[in-house]
Amino acid sequence: MTLSTTTTAVNFGAVPDETGRFGPYGGKYVPETLMPALDELEEAYLNARVDKAFMAELAHLQHTYVGRPTPLTYARRLSEELGGARIYLKREDLAHSGAHKINNALGQALLMKRKMGKTRIVAETGAGQHGVATATAAALLGIGCIVYMGTVDMERQKPNVFRMQLLGTEVRAVESGSQTLKDAINEAIRDWVTNVESTHYLLGSALGPHPYPAMVRDFQSIIGLEAHSQMQDPAEGGPGRLPDAIVACVGGGSNAIGIFHPFLEEESVRLIGVEAGGHGIEDGAHAARFADPERGRLGVLQGTKSYVLQDGDGQIALTHSISAGLDYASVGPEHAWLRDVGRSEYTYCTDAQTLKGFKALCELEGIIPALESAHAIGYVLELAPQMAEDQVILVNLSGRGDKDLGTVMQTIGGDI
Amino acid sequence: MRGVERIEQVFRKLKKAGVAAFMPYHAMGYPTRQKSLEIIAVLAEAGADLVEFGIPHSDPLADGPTVQTATYAALVGGTTVADCLQMARELRDQGVDTPFCAMSYYNPILAFGEERFANAAAKAGIDGLIVPDLPPGESELLEPACRAAGLATVYMLAPTSTEDRIKSVARHATGFIYLVSVTGITGARAELPPGLPAFVERVRRHTDLPLAVGFGISTGPQAAKVSEIVDGVIVGSALVKAAGSEAGVDAVRSLAEQLAAGSRGG
Numbered sequence: 001m002t003l004s005t006t007t008t009a010v011n012f013g014a015v016p017d018e019t020g021r022f023g024p025y026g027g028k029y030v031p032e033t034l035m036p037a038l039d040e041l042e043e044a045y046l047n048a049r050v051d052k053a054f055m056a057e058l059a060h061l062q063h064t065y066v067g068r069p070t071p072l073t074y075a076r077r078l079s080e081e082l083g084g085a086r087i088y089l090k091r092e093d094l095a096h097s098g099a100h101k102i103n104n105a106l107g108q109a110l111l112m113k114r115k116m117g118k119t120r121i122v123a124e125t126g127a128g129q130h131g132v133a134t135a136t137a138a139a140l141l142g143i144g145c146i147v148y149m150g151t152v153d154m155e156r157q158k159p160n161v162f163r164m165q166l167l168g169t170e171v172r173a174v175e176s177g178s179q180t181l182k183d184a185i186n187e188a189i190r191d192w193v194t195n196v197e198s199t200h201y202l203l204g205s206a207l208g209p210h211p212y213p214a215m216v217r218d219f220q221s222i223i224g225l226e227a228h229s230q231m232q233d234p235a236e237g238g239p240g241r242l243p244d245a246i247v248a249c250v251g252g253g254s255n256a257i258g259i260f261h262p263f264l265e266e267e268s269v270r271l272i273g274v275e276a277g278g279h280g281i282e283d284g285a286h287a288a289r290f291a292d293p294e295r296g297r298l299g300v301l302q303g304t305k306s307y308v309l310q311d312g313d314g315q316i317a318l319t320h321s322i323s324a325g326l327d328y329a330s331v332g333p334e335h336a337w338l339r340d341v342g343r344s345e346y347t348y349c350t351d352a353q354t355l356k357g358f359k360a361l362c363e364l365e366g367i368i369p370a371l372e373s374a375h376a377i378g379y380v381l382e383l384a385p386q387m388a389e390d391q392v393i394l395v396n397l398s399g400r401g402d403k404d405l406g407t408v409m410q411t412i413g414g415d416i
Numbered sequence: 417m418r419g420v421e422r423i424e425q426v427f428r429k430l431k432k433a434g435v436a437a438f439m440p441y442h443a444m445g446y447p448t449r450q451k452s453l454e455i456i457a458v459l460a461e462a463g464a465d466l467v468e469f470g471i472p473h474s475d476p477l478a479d480g481p482t483v484q485t486a487t488y489a490a491l492v493g494g495t496t497v498a499d500c501l502q503m504a505r506e507l508r509d510q511g512v513d514t515p516f517c518a519m520s521y522y523n524p525i526l527a528f529g530e531e532r533f534a535n536a537a538a539k540a541g542i543d544g545l546i547v548p549d550l551p552p553g554e555s556e557l558l559e560p561a562c563r564a565a566g567l568a569t570v571y572m573l574a575p576t577s578t579e580d581r582i583k584s585v586a587r588h589a590t591g592f593i594y595l596v597s598v599t600g601i602t603g604a605r606a607e608l609p610p611g612l613p614a615f616v617e618r619v620r621r622h623t624d625l626p627l628a629v630g631f632g633i634s635t636g637p638q639a640a641k642v643s644e645i646v647d648g649v650i651v652g653s654a655l656v657k658a659a660g661s662e663a664g665v666d667a668v669r670s671l672a673e674q675l676a677a678g679s680r681g682g
Contacts, residue, residue: 019553029522029549031478033574033599035581176484177474186477193478194600196576300523300549301475313496314527315474 010341012264015334020210023340025333028209030189030303037196042211044115049218051115058110065140066096066106068222072230072237075395077364085387086239087380089367089397090227090259099370099399100223100255101133101204107219109137112200120195121145123202124188126153126181126251127325127372128160129399130204135169137202145169148187150179153324160403178318181251181328185302205252206332209303213333220258227394228262243394244387245270249375250346251287251325253332255398260344270345273335274379276321277348285320288348289331290339301330322351322407323371325399349378355412357381358401370399371407418566419543422515423591426465427626427647436643438679439628440672441468441519441652444503445495446486447660455659456507458669460514463676468650469542471500471520478548480603482653486660497524497533501540508541517544517570517591525558534561544568544591552588559588572596575615579622586623592648595619595629604634604654608641616645639678649679 015022028038048054062068071094075087092100105123112118121143125131131147138145147164151173154161164171177183185208192201206216230236231243246263248256250273260271278286289296289307295317299308309317309329321327338344349357354371357378361369369377376395384393401408417425430437440459444452459467472487472495479487497520504516518537525533525547537545545567550558552571562569568591573582576599585593595616598609612629619627628648633639639649655675658667 027554028551029554030551031548031574031596032551032572032581032585033576033596035551036576036578039578176481177488182475186475189477190480190601196599298526300521300526302477303549308523310523310527312527313498314524315491316523 010343015337016210016214022333022337025304025306025336026210026213027305028303029300029305030209031193033193033196038209038211040116044111045211045215048111048115054110054114058107061106061110062222066102067094069226069230070094072227074237075365078360079384081364082381082384084384084389085244085391085393087384087393087395088231088239088243089395090223092223092255092396092398093367093369093373093400097133097136098402099129099133100220100258101130102136103222103258104204104216104219104254105130105133105137105202108200108202109134109141109143113141113143116200118198118200119144120199121202122188122191122199123147123204124181124184125149125204126184126327127323127370128153128157128164128403129325129370131169131171132160132163132167134202134204135164135167138169139167146172146191148172148174148184148191150174150181150184152179153181153184156407157324157403158406181324182316189302205254206257206334207252207302207304207330213304216254217257217261217334220254221261223255223258223396224260224262227259231394239392241392242266242269244268244391245272245383246394246396247272247274247376247380247383248396249274249326249372249398250331250335251276251328251372253335255396257332257334259396264343271338271343272379273344273346274375275346275348276323276326276375277350277353278320280350281348286348287319287321287327287329289329290346291348299330304330304333306330306333306336322354322411323375325370325372326375347379349375353378353381355408358408367397368401369397370401371404373398374401419515419538420566420568420590422543423466423517423568426515427592430465431647435680436646437465437628437648438463438639438676439466439468439648439650440464440655440675441470441650442659443470443472443483443486443490443656444500445472445490445493446656447489447664448493449495449503451659451665453503453507454665455668457510457512458665459672460512462669462672464514464672466515466517466648468546468652469500469504469516469518471497471518471524473521473524476521478601480601480653482657483602486656497528501536501542504540504542515543516541517546517568518542519546522547522550530558531561534558534565534567538565538567542567544570546570546572546594548572552584555588570594573619575599575611582619582622586625589625592626592628593619593623594650595627595646597629597631597633600631602631602653604657605632608632608638613645636674636678639675640681643679643681649675651675
């Protein structure tokens with residue numbers, strides 16, 4: 001293993017530094033109006049982290065409302081079919097509201113309610129999972145909520161639009177730019193800049209200006225913390241050992257950083273992020289920031305410095321993925337840093353391979369995964385057979401696929 | 417003369433005359449390359465003391481719908497960073513000598529290369545730089561590059577800015593400080609915010625730099641009111657809207673004349 005030599009010298013606890021940087025990545029690239037709001041958020045968050053009453057209330061809600069801990073499932077038939085490593089699934093699809101997004105949404109909503117004296121939440125959503133999670137947390141805690149969503153995404157994720165509305169959230173259509181996640185974030189930030197005195201921006205991924213990447217990571221790390229103990233405990237369904245590899249899909253990268261983070265010091269565990277390969281890297285219609293040497297470069301988008309898909313003139317590239325949640329031009333800054341220091345690695349899965357993963361999990365395990373999570377499965381279809389039967393893969397099954405039925409029906413054909 | 421000195425000179429001259437600077441913004445490449453060149457020339461003729469030279473970006477998160485639409489159209493029309501600098505050069509060669517402050521977002525500048533951009537901009541006749549998503553703490557590469565090239569480094573302050581932020585901007589800014597009149601994005605508004613005088617006063621305690629106010633100013637009378645308490649009046653969206661109207665360049669000229677007169681207290 002070459003990894004161990006590079007990682008022993010790295011202090012994973014030292015990022016981000018006090019300026020919000022992960023090595024050269026991260027930072028706070030926002031209009032001046034928002035700088036005090038970011039400082040205030042950081043202060044509230046640092047305070048909450050060491051506030052036992054706050055952490056106890058959050059833990060209580062995670063247990064009694066979200067349904068945590070989410071189970072660990074051994075994917076027996078999938079493992080046997082592939083004939084290699086044994087595959088375990090961390091079942092974030094079973095968290096209330098259907099995805100890991102609730103971990104962060106509830107954490108931030110509670111933070112706002114208990115520590116910040118604000119009354120209104122704005123959020124962006126791509127696939128709608130973060131929007132639904134935020135609408136859920138807002139309903140639970142009695143907070144007014146507005147979710148911005150691109151009109152293209154509203155069309156492909158209709159059930160989630162209606163879910164948010166049922167939960168009492170106002171969904172505002174975003175018609176600017178590519179009308180997807182990136183544009184929804186722009187609009188949410190514009191709302192936040194305008195109403196910053198009363199409003200908290202509940203950003204949904206490990207992205208954006210400091211302290212969001214670190215705060216979202218911490219709220220999502222519960223995934224990895226639970227999995228770390230479940231894997232080693234046969235009574236919890238685990239193999240009684242750490243995995244050899246952890247695989248997670250990466251859009252902004254919050255489910256991936258959430259499951260990776262508690263394993264950073266475990267040098268024997270490979271950490272593999274799977275980006276959206278869309279129609280393929282050469283085709284150009286994808287969202288694989290690390291895989292496209294031509295357009296994936298150091299850049300700044302929406303408050304953070306990271307790898308950004310862009311043209312030679314620094315204009316942000318349009319992206320494509322079958323899954324709205326991975327359809328984004330930048331990636332969380334900590335992923336860029338972990339990749340640089342050699343701790344995590346990134347690959348991609350095309351739309352076509354993703355659909356193979358989607359069908360395999362449906363037919364062999366009785367689990368309909370979100371198309372985002374199906375990217376991780378799609379890659380595992382290739383990875384598992386290359387590994388030995390005594391090896392173990394842990395997959396973060398970040399969300400359930402009910403919301404994607406329309407897209408899948410359109411793509412592979414089907415009737416209800 | 418270096419760019420930053422040209423900007424300082426304009427404010428010194430106007431201060432002596434007891435009036436505020438009129439500082440219009442335009443999005444280069446909008447509605448077309450040729451028209452945007454005409455518009456800058458017309459703004460200069462109509463009495464602009466400094467022009468904010470907008471370099472389009474695909475994701476202008478500090479801008480309202482008017483500027484978003486215009487910069488998007490400019491990008492669709494093929495406007496590039498290099499061509500914006502070329503346009504500045506052409507205007508200088510035509511004899512337009514009003515100071516230019518380039519205004520863009522950080523990523524296009526980062527992609528161009530910070531030092532390379534500062535040098536190319538200075539060479540093209542740009543005098544200063546405003547980057548709304550680059551506050552002083554994040555500007556450790558671009559700021560020295562601008563200094564070396566003689567460009568003013570203009571930073572923004574907002575009504576939400578704390579004393580510490582004001583002090584930090586006052587330390588880093590050269591040329592002038594851009595005061596965002598309201599918490600929000602760019603765009604014309606009917607009323608000026610009541611808190612503006614107190615905000616100006618708060619900043620004034622920490623700096624002798626000229627203070628210019630933007631965001632929301634759209635009429636001559638508004639400009640006149642703002643000119644009573646600051647050194648410069650910045651108008652963007654209202655002029656961009658005029659540029660996109662049927663009357664186009666003529667509408668820009670007429671509005672710019674009213675705004676220039678307003679800035680001079682009339």
